[in-house]
Amino acid sequence: MMSSVTQYPATLSVDYQDKPRDRVNVAFRLLMIIPVAIILSLISGGSYKYTIDHITYSAGNAGGIIILATVLMILFQQRYPKWWFDWNLALSRFSYRFISYLTLLRDEYPSTDEEQSVHLNLVYPNVKTDLNRWMPLFKWFLAIPHYILLAFLGFAAFICTIFAWFTIVFTGKYPKSLFDFVVGVLRWGLRVSAYSSLLITDIYPPFSLEP
Structure with a gap:
């Protein structure tokens, strides 16, 4: 089922900075x-290794987006625990604040909990009425066309970010057209994540950069 952009249950917007940018902040981002x-x-579930007396140990951190457990809960119990959703939402918001800072969209340092100028929202699903219990088994496959397009779009956004770095350092401004494109790519990626990994909707993501 295809959705119009305005109805999609995953939204993202980033406030554009009209005032002159912090050139030093950007230069050493x-x-x-x-x-x-x-x-x-x-x-996010990172891991690391360390060596003591020539013996290598591995250490991991619990965390990251809860995907597989959610698949099993939807499949066998038709439930999406609210606290799992809240964790996924909070981590997604923090991650996109980080990405927005990394891609030079904003100058304020990413907060672990405050919304700041990156506005991300996900709609909590009613599993029994909104989700097909079998769809999580196939969504990763159905989303392949999006993954392919996002690979190219992500590369284009990377090039735009490099160009924006030079522009900000020398002029103090992030070109609005480039800003809108990069935010659009992030928005597209969020919608695909909402469909295939966050599992909050069965509505197929639109092929669009628009809000």
Whole structure:
């Protein structure tokens, strides 16, 4: 089932900064983002290895988007525990604040809990009426066309971000057209995630960058 863009149960918008950008902040963004990148990695299920007396140990961190367990709950019990949804929503919001900072869309340092200027919302589903219990088994396959397009769009957004870095450093402005394109790619990716991994909807994501 195809949805119109305005009805899709996953939304994302980022406020555009009209005032002159912080050129020093932007110039050293890859260094400044390291602390919050470490935090995001730790709560997203990252792992690391360390060696003591020539013995290598592995350590992992519980966390990340709850996907497989949600698939099983929808499949066998037709339930999506609300606290799982709340965790996925909070982690998604933090992740997109991080991405917005990394891609130079905003200058404020990503907060772990405050919304700031990145507005992401997901609609909590009524599993028995809104979701087909068997769909989670196939959504990853049905979303393949989106994955292919997003690979190209993501590369284009990367090039736009590099160009925006030079533009901001020399002029203090992020070109609005490039800003809208990068936000559109992030929005498209969120909708695909809402469908195939967050599992909040069976409505097929629109092929669109629009809000």
